[in-house]
Structure formats: structure tokens, C-alpha cells
Amino acid sequence: GESVGLHLPTLSVQEGDNSIINxxxxxxxxDYFIWYKQESGKGPQFIIDIRSNMDKRQGQRVTVxxxxxxKHLSLQIAATQPxxxxxxxxxxxxxxxxxxxxxxxxxxxxxxP
Amino acid sequence: DTAVSQTPKYLVxxxxxxxxxxxxxxxxxxxxxxxxxxxxxxxxxxxxxNNKELIINETVPNRFSPKSPDKAHLNLHINSLELxxxxxxxxxxxxxxxxxxxxxxxxxxxxxxx
Numbered sequence: 226g227e228s229v230g231l232h233l234p235t236l237s238v239q240e241g242d243n244s245i246i247n248x249x250x251x252x253x254x255x256d257y258f259i260w261y262k263q264e265s266g267k268g269p270q271f272i273i274d275i276r277s278n279m280d281k282r283q284g285q286r287v288t289v290x291x292x293x294x295x296k297h298l299s300l301q302i303a304a305t306q307p308x309x310x311x312x313x314x315x316x317x318x319x320x321x322x323x324x325x326x327x328x329x330x331x332x333x334x335x336x337x338p
Numbered sequence: 339d340t341a342v343s344q345t346p347k348y349l350v351x352x353x354x355x356x357x358x359x360x361x362x363x364x365x366x367x368x369x370x371x372x373x374x375x376x377x378x379x380x381x382x383x384x385x386x387x388n389n390k391e392l393i394i395n396e397t398v399p400n401r402f403s404p405k406s407p408d409k410a411h412l413n414l415h416i417n418s419l420e421l422x423x424x425x426x427x428x429x430x431x432x433x434x435x436x437x438x439x440x441x442x443x444x445x446x447x448x449x450x451x452x
Contacts, residue, residue: 257439261443268443269428328380330380
């Protein structure tokens, strides 16, 4: 079956550091991946996405890396700020289901000043 | 100009009651979803509608019944509420464009069953 998991449930960093949040997925047929940020009391918010025909995509202060060989996804946040503190989810669109996203378990990022 | 809205934001009720949660999106999307997020933050899809037609129906007790009166609305009715139904329920919407499957989430409805 499909599953998406995260290696670290909580990541603590200092303001200004770079953060790396990792995600492992099991469905090699997944063709699309997405990262969401969820702040306390709010709904998940889109950060960045990547298709399986790419191995890197950059946004503003964020970079997503995709390694299909080992089925691994990572989100890099440059110069982490206190406002980046949240729970981060990766999700994959598998090869079954219409626009169905399967979410990972989430990683809490704590940024201290 | 809220994109995806849900009502109510909080819902506290007793076991055995029937309750509904409403969702509306003003993004012009054609697909809407209901997710359940448990106390460990695990987010799992429950249902999805595309153009008012049910397209995803995960293993959910039949006490849960979604209804989509039109493309902009997706409601969730829950019968005979149980303690295990306590969770945050999120509505989301999407439209496939240029290969993006981004889903836009509402603010969530925290359901507490006592």
C-alpha cells in the first residue's frame, strides 16, 4: 500500500540556521509530491511541490529535493525564522485515485531566537 | 475574501448526537475533499467530490455522509457521534492546472464528542 513517513518527529533549530526536513515514501509510482506547513490552529498551507520528472525545485527560501532511487524527499528552509515554526507535512499523489494525496506523519519544526 | 471556509470552527456535542459541518470555496475549483486530523496530527482523506460526484470514499463508517449541493459546497453529516470521532476536520478544494495538484485547505472544525 501507499505510505509516506518522516524520519524526525521534532526538529529544533536556531534562528538563522538552515533546516532540513526529511520524508520517505513507499510508492515508486507516485508522480507528484507536495510540502505543506501547518501552524497551530490553522489548516495546512502549500509551500512547494515537485513532479517526479524533476529532482530539485526552488522557491523563496525553500528547496525541495527528490531522490527517486531511494524514495526520499526533503524540504530545505534557508535562514530559518521563528515564523517558520510549524508542523510540516509531505504528501504524495500516488497512481490510484483522482487527485488523491497521501500525507506523511508530519515533523514539528521549532525555531528558537 | 476567504478561499475555503468551514462552519462551525468548534463543535462540542454528546455521544449519539447527529451533527453537520459545512464547507464552501470561492476559488472556482471543481474538486472538494474532507480530511480528518487526529490528535497525533495525522491527516487522512475521507471523501472527495468532483463536480458534485463522489470520487473518493475511503474506509469511513457509514455514519459519515458527505453531500455536495453544488461545486462550491461540500457538507459532512455525522450520525450517532462516538468518542473516537473527536478530531479536527478539514475541508479542501483543488483544480488540476499545469500539473499541480495543490489542495487549498480550510481553517478546520474541531469536533469534540463527550
